[in-house]
Amino acid sequence: MQTPPPQAFADAWVEAWNAHDVEAVLAHFHDDVVFSSPVAARVVPGSCGVVRGKAALRDYWTTALAGMPDLHFEVLAVYRGESSLVINYRNHRGGLVNEVLLFDGELVREGHGTYLE
Known part of the structure; x- marks a missing residue:
């Protein structure tokens, strides 16, 4: 299964994040997405860092953004694998x-935020 065009996807993804437009970011994800991140472990009590479903992901990102009004990302590189x-x-x-995104068709089925320690 192919991925969407890598640079075009990353450009839309970073534009949505930098606009703090959670709905535009979520448009790239399946309704039953699974997302993990150490930030989610801090922001979503009891999650152990794993968020399941688009509605829960919306709540997580909306809450996280409320505490980071200066959030801004700069894409350094985009790597393509199979799906x-x-x-x-x-x-x-x-x-x-690194945002690791696994696709099912054109939408993300699973995502993982990974941070340099």
């Missing part, structure tokens, strides 16, 4: 992050 993309970016705090 997967990795977006390497720098966040507003200067941290390096």
Whole structure:
């Protein structure tokens, strides 16, 4: 199964994040998406860092953005695999992050935010 065009996807993804447009980001995800992140472990009590479903992902990202009004991402590189993309970016705090996205068709079925320690 192919991924969407990597650079076009990353451009739309970062534009939505930098606009703080959660709905535009969510448009890239399946309704039954599974997403993991160490940030989710802090923001969503009891989640152990795993968020299941688009509605829960919306709640997580909306809550997280409320606490980060200066959020801004700079894409550094995009890597394409089979049914997967990795977006390497720098966040507003200067941290390096990889967003690992696994696709089912044109939409993300599973995502993982990974951070340089």
